[in-house]
Amino acid sequence: MLGTPRTLPLDLLHQLFTPLCDDICCGLFVVEILRDGSGNPRGFVGRVANQLFCELLSVSADDILEKELPESLSQTLALPVLLRELPLSGATRIHRVLPLGPGRTCTLQAHLPCPELLTIAIQNGQPDRTMVSSQAEVILASLGEPCTIIDRNFTVIYENEAAKELWGSNCGKNCYTIYHGLQSRCESCHAAEVFADGKIHKNEKLIRIKGSEHHLEITSAPLKAATGTVTAVVNIIHDVTIRKMTERSKEHLIRELQACLAKTKRLNGLLSICSYCKKIKDDNGVWQQLESYLRSHAEVEFSHGICRECGEKHHPQVFTRKK
Numbered sequence: 001m002l003g004t005p006r007t008l009p010l011d012l013l014h015q016l017f018t019p020l021c022d023d024i025c026c027g028l029f030v031v032e033i034l035r036d037g038s039g040n041p042r043g044f045v046g047r048v049a050n051q052l053f054c055e056l057l058s059v060s061a062d063d064i065l066e067k068e069l070p071e072s073l074s075q076t077l078a079l080p081v082l083l084r085e086l087p088l089s090g091a092t093r094i095h096r097v098l099p100l101g102p103g104r105t106c107t108l109q110a111h112l113p114c115p116e117l118l119t120i121a122i123q124n125g126q127p128d129r130t131m132v133s134s135q136a137e138v139i140l141a142s143l144g145e146p147c148t149i150i151d152r153n154f155t156v157i158y159e160n161e162a163a164k165e166l167w168g169s170n171c172g173k174n175c176y177t178i179y180h181g182l183q184s185r186c187e188s189c190h191a192a193e194v195f196a197d198g199k200i201h202k203n204e205k206l207i208r209i210k211g212s213e214h215h216l217e218i219t220s221a222p223l224k225a226a227t228g229t230v231t232a233v234v235n236i237i238h239d240v241t242i243r244k245m246t247e248r249s250k251e252h253l254i255r256e257l258q259a260c261l262a263k264t265k266r267l268n269g270l271l272s273i274c275s276y277c278k279k280i281k282d283d284n285g286v287w288q289q290l291e292s293y294l295r296s297h298a299e300v301e302f303s304h305g306i307c308r309e310c311g312e313k314h315h316p317q318v319f320t321r322k323k
Contacts, residue, residue: 027053027106027122031069031079033115041083044069044118056106056122076100077120082110098122146237149223150175150191157232166237190220191233198222198230204240215244 030048046064098108109121146166149158156170176182190201200221217240223232272281279287291302311319
């Protein structure tokens with residue numbers, strides 16, 4: 001099949017693997033084995049790695065390609081152990097479980113095509129769940145907004161600290177039970193819509209949290225595998241309760257003002273008023289006292305008094321003109 005690097009130039013190795021790397025639905029890593037004069041392994045050099053491998057191992061391609069691998073990564077992948085087991089077992093491939101931290105396990109397949117090359121393929125040990133790399137966790141945590149990831153069974157498989165503060169720790173539980181107290185999926189499930197069409201959806205929901213109602217604005221985005229299949233949904237939640245309360249207060253105030261305006265009667269147009277008695281002729285041609293007309297058209301009431309001029313004219317004994 002493949003010869004050693006002495007018969008297979010490393011440039012050709014890149015030409016063979018690189019076009020396939022990101023189309024393979026697993027983490028792929030090709031390692032050159034450095035041997036001493038006795039043929040014993042003395043180190044490893046990374047030659048080819050795809051993006052999925054870097055994400056699963058939380059490493060940068062610049063740190064592992066074309067340079068000798070750090071001891072920590074060699075031990076994580078158990079490279080010395082694999083090199084001992086492959087010849088002893090007589091198998092061309094070895095399968096094993098690779099632990100990558102609490103709750104994170106992958107399956108590792110190692111192949112020794114020649115004495116100088118070791119190929120490693122890594123797959124998520126729980127294909128129905130989405131692995132979140134450490135870089136992604138840093139990004140999700142820095143949002144400052146609650147964020148959860150829901151799998152196709154509508155089970156919470158990730159939640160950042162903001163989400164835990166709001167609802168508590170709920171990994172492994174169904175979202176419809178946690179947030180809505182239901183035993184089955186919601187009828188208007190936004191996550192189901194994302195799984196169905198693979199698009200981003202936004203909606204608002206009213207949820208009771210710790211005894212009080214909260215208006216939540218939820219943005220749901222798909223997480224896709226290399227094949228394009230939506231494997232999970234990322235939900236980013238924004239609490240808009242204060243905004244909703246402000247909007248309601250404004251709407252209530254507007255309705256009150258509109259009601260007051262509807263009750264307020266205005267005087268406009270040309271009024272016909274008698275030159276002598278000051279009666280006003282209404283739209284029906286009836287002459288009304290000024291007070292009566294204003295009461296019916298402006299909703300005002302009158303209190304009566306006497307101005308000084310009229311008082312001196314009609315009641316001189318009471319009003320005396322000031323000198």
